[in-house]
Amino acid sequence: MRPPRPPRALQTNPPAQSRAAGAPLAAERWRSACREGSGRVRPLAVEGAMVGGEAAAAVEELISGVRRATDFAEQFRSYSESEKQWKARMEFILRHLPDYRDPPDGGGRLDQLLSLSMVWANHLFLGCSYNKDLLDKVMEMADGIEVEDLPQFTTRSELMKKK
Secondary structure, eight states: OOOOOOOGGGSSSOOSSOHHHHHHHHHHHHHHTTBOTTSOBOOSSBTTBOOTHHHHHHHHHHHHHHHHHHHHHHTTOOTTOOHHHHHHHHHHHHHHGGGGOOOTTOOOHHHHHHHHHHHHHIIIIIOOOOOHHHHHHHHHHTTTOOOOSOOOOOOHHHHHHHO
């Protein structure tokens, strides 16, 4: 089990901006890790082959981009989440982050993604129930995310049927 994190005010590297103001910028930094200035995705190989230092540089760049994405997502971790819950929710967030970037005027798209990730995690790990349309949406978004050893829940109506 990991040690508890200090409150944000006591962390050694407090964010320069508030979360609401900094999230779009952080998301843009994350996306720019994978793109060139022209907006095109960088090719990892020139005509299908890399030699020596080019391959090592491409691998290092890929690892660096993954680290930045993980660091960006880490700011949204709840103190009460277990490692298993966080890993699943982080995968959900990172998978859909490009589709939920905040527009320049705000808009709260990132907040919507974080809320959807919490709905999915609460349903999966805590057995919370939500509106059918909402659950259908988050389950579709989470399609393909593998989570092992999920808890099994029995509803009140299922218990009453057994009597």
